[in-house]
Amino acid sequence: MDVSLTLIVIMAVLFASGVYAMMERSLTRVLIGFLLLGNATNLLLLIVMGVPGAAPFYGEKGAVSDPLPQALTLTAIVITFAVSAFLLALIYRSWQLGQADTVEDDLGDIAVRERTDAEEDLIDDESSLEDEEATTDFVGVSTAPITVLNMRDHPSIVDDAPVDVPDARDAASRHPDARAAEPDGGPADEKPDEKGEQP
Numbered sequence: 001m002d003v004s005l006t007l008i009v010i011m012a013v014l015f016a017s018g019v020y021a022m023m024e025r026s027l028t029r030v031l032i033g034f035l036l037l038g039n040a041t042n043l044l045l046l047i048v049m050g051v052p053g054a055a056p057f058y059g060e061k062g063a064v065s066d067p068l069p070q071a072l073t074l075t076a077i078v079i080t081f082a083v084s085a086f087l088l089a090l091i092y093r094s095w096q097l098g099q100a101d102t103v104e105d106d107l108g109d110i111a112v113r114e115r116t117d118a119e120e121d122l123i124d125d126e127s128s129l130e131d132e133e134a135t136t137d138f139v140g141v142s143t144a145p146i147t148v149l150n151m152r153d154h155p156s157i158v159d160d161a162p163v164d165v166p167d168a169r170d171a172a173s174r175h176p177d178a179r180a181a182e183p184d185g186g187p188a189d190e191k192p193d194e195k196g197e198q199p
Helices: 005-022 027-049 067-098 107-113 117-133 168-174
Strands: none
16 A cells, blocks of 8 residues: 555644644634644545545446545544534633633642642541431432422312222223122123023
8 A cells, every 4th residue: 555655744743733732721722733633633544545546336447445534534524623613612702701712720620639648538538428328319308309299288279189980880891800799790781682691
């Protein structure tokens, strides 16, 4: 397989520049680095494809191109576009809120970073004790998310909704022992047929 050395060098430079730019605190440089990485990935897939040939249609004569790297390149372009749009939205919102696109250290992250091993062990012990005591997310009745009220709980609740009561004949016909339980051996509304036999 013949591979162009120029494409390999360009791909390596794009990967190195993209990784270097993504390690900055500026979101704009992170976006530029991500775009460089996306283009470097597209070049890598182009190199992997090998020597170009005819379109990979069924029944094509001669050497054809490998369709898998082409599909992966299309997928990489779509992913790069989507993540770039997300990063642009982050940059725009960061500029609206603070007139800067740099990512600052969070105070909580700094406090976690400065903890000693003894403090970490103490926090782990406290959290394990709390986990053993609490068996559910809603410990007390007052913190339950759903409270079911009946008519005796509040005077404004009117609990006179109609109730479905099954008919006695329907209930008897559903049970297999219903005929044996009836005194005449069958339902009351059944009539004998023309020969005088019960069905």
